[in-house]
Amino acid sequence: MLKPLLNVIDDIGECLIFLRLILRTAYRSPCTWESICEQTWKVSVQSTPTTALAGFFVGAIMTVQFTMQTKAFGALGYLGGLSTSATVREVGPLLIAFLLSGKVGAYTSAELGTMRVTEQIDAIRCLGANPIQEIILPRFLGIVISSFFLLAAGLIMSIFGGMLMGSVFSGINPEEYVRHIPTIVTQFSIGNGLFKCLVFALILASVCTYKGYSATGGAKGVGRAVVGTAVMTMVGIVVFDWFTSLLSETALNLFREGV
Amino acid sequence: MQQQLALQDVTIDFGDGPLLKNVNLAVAPGESVVLIGPSGLGKSVVLKLFAGLLKPTSGKVLVEGKDLHALPAHEQSALQLRMGMLFQKNALFDSLSVGENIAFPMREKTSLDETEIQRQVDFFLEAVGIAYAAALFPDEISGGMQKRLGIARALALRPQIVFYDDPTAGLDPITSRRIIELIQKLREEQNSTIVTVTNDMARAYQLADRIVMVADGELIITGGKAQTLANKDPRVSQFIRGKLDGPLTGRHA
Numbered sequence A: 001m002l003k004p005l006l007n008v009i010d011d012i013g014e015c016l017i018f019l020r021l022i023l024r025t026a027y028r029s030p031c032t033w034e035s036i037c038e039q040t041w042k043v044s045v046q047s048t049p050t051t052a053l054a055g056f057f058v059g060a061i062m063t064v065q066f067t068m069q070t071k072a073f074g075a076l077g078y079l080g081g082l083s084t085s086a087t088v089r090e091v092g093p094l095l096i097a098f099l100l101s102g103k104v105g106a107y108t109s110a111e112l113g114t115m116r117v118t119e120q121i122d123a124i125r126c127l128g129a130n131p132i133q134e135i136i137l138p139r140f141l142g143i144v145i146s147s148f149f150l151l152a153a154g155l156i157m158s159i160f161g162g163m164l165m166g167s168v169f170s171g172i173n174p175e176e177y178v179r180h181i182p183t184i185v186t187q188f189s190i191g192n193g194l195f196k197c198l199v200f201a202l203i204l205a206s207v208c209t210y211k212g213y214s215a216t217g218g219a220k221g222v223g224r225a226v227v228g229t230a231v232m233t234m235v236g237i238v239v240f241d242w243f244t245s246l247l248s249e250t251a252l253n254l255f256r257e258g259v
Numbered sequence B: 001m002q003q004q005l006a007l008q009d010v011t012i013d014f015g016d017g018p019l020l021k022n023v024n025l026a027v028a029p030g031e032s033v034v035l036i037g038p039s040g041l042g043k044s045v046v047l048k049l050f051a052g053l054l055k056p057t058s059g060k061v062l063v064e065g066k067d068l069h070a071l072p073a074h075e076q077s078a079l080q081l082r083m084g085m086l087f088q089k090n091a092l093f094d095s096l097s098v099g100e101n102i103a104f105p106m107r108e109k110t111s112l113d114e115t116e117i118q119r120q121v122d123f124f125l126e127a128v129g130i131a132y133a134a135a136l137f138p139d140e141i142s143g144g145m146q147k148r149l150g151i152a153r154a155l156a157l158r159p160q161i162v163f164y165d166d167p168t169a170g171l172d173p174i175t176s177r178r179i180i181e182l183i184q185k186l187r188e189e190q191n192s193t194i195v196t197v198t199n200d201m202a203r204a205y206q207l208a209d210r211i212v213m214v215a216d217g218e219l220i221i222t223g224g225k226a227q228t229l230a231n232k233d234p235r236v237s238q239f240i241r242g243k244l245d246g247p248l249t250g251r252h253a
């Protein structure tokens, strides 16, 4: 009964130790800019179409959902602001984290796991190079950096999706739709969204590199690494979503009291 | 310096009893040692201990007189640069082309410019006889060619010490012989120290100054061909003659 729980705690602990190793390597022996750019480009290109499409539909969904409520209060003018705010603060980062976990997380852990079980990682060490610096760090940073690009792409598309739904379904024109976006989407909402995005990206990047790097035992081991990545990132993201929401609400309250 | 590589009282345990127990082995500069023994008893582990890929549970691994696992990371990787390794399953970088596989260590660890790297790559591809395949990927070439590529990559930084893990596994007899001749030729050119794992006894006799059998957590050090054939240890005589009856029978699958 206790054993599975202990295993989970072990796993989290080892993942944190691995994260520390990555950060220390980044500080002491950073990888080249080229390799970071290459990975960032790869992740962005891999995921932009999916993220953009999903973003578009999120905007559309939010608009449909908020239409009813705003209509009931005669506040249809705030439709665009509300749905964009919800996307920036919550749905956007969460959705992008999930998409990236399914795509980039699985890809990265399978790739690294295969390199591990075919001893390519050992071969790198044998050639006097540092595998953390050469292959882990660029992938880690690539995922973190590109998740911000993807967030931006997703948000822009969600505004378009919302606008379209706004005029087709709710009967407000695009100008009206965007008018109250600046009123409702404050700097604070944007900061909140960016913070979430960063936290989720850090979770994803450290879990998938850790799981891949520590894979053992052939094809089965690679399979386990991929499944492990999916489970650990999804759970981690949801838990930290709750935690960051709590944190930012508290921060906001403190801020308001202070003013 | 009297010894280039040494294991001193090394024990290694992966959690289900020690695989090697208090073993000692010293390899002199320029010597060629061949490791033989039933599979799964730790031949590859010995090579990985020397190469710094595995840490002994207790005991010391000395490379050029330095305790490999007690060194700070940068000195350890400096020593690793002096060693090259052909992995049992080659461990080629499958996302890089044949030529890039050889260029990789030079790009990472030397300040050679691009034209010089290309010249070196061509030189090594030529030396192992796969020049035509430079632009192909590792999974597009045959097993023998992959071995040759693995050897070329191991030698790319001109290491003083080279480990070959089963260089002739799965190859036909003619290719095997060519690979061993290649290893010997390269060894003479570089005057390097080599440790080779093989269970092909003909090739082992051809290559070895000294043969060491890995079994029962021990290293049974014999000698050259004549001494190995004359060795009294029943495990050695059973193994090298491939007899079905003897102390090794029934213990390992």
Ligand SMILES: Nc1ncnc2c1ncn2[C@@H]1O[C@H](COP(=O)(O)OP(=O)(O)O)[C@@H](O)[C@H]1O
Binding pocket: B014, B019, B037, B038, B039, B040, B041, B042, B043, B044, B045, B046
């Ligand atoms: N990194 C490792 N972790 C756990 N067990 C290992 C590791 N490396 C090797 N072993 C175990 O050590 C034993 C010997 O392996 P090996 O040296 O590859 O045998 P061989 O003599 O056939 O080369 C095997 O049972 C293997 O499972």
Ligand SMILES: [Mg+2]
Binding pocket: B043, B044, B045, B088, B165
């Ligand atoms: Mg082996």
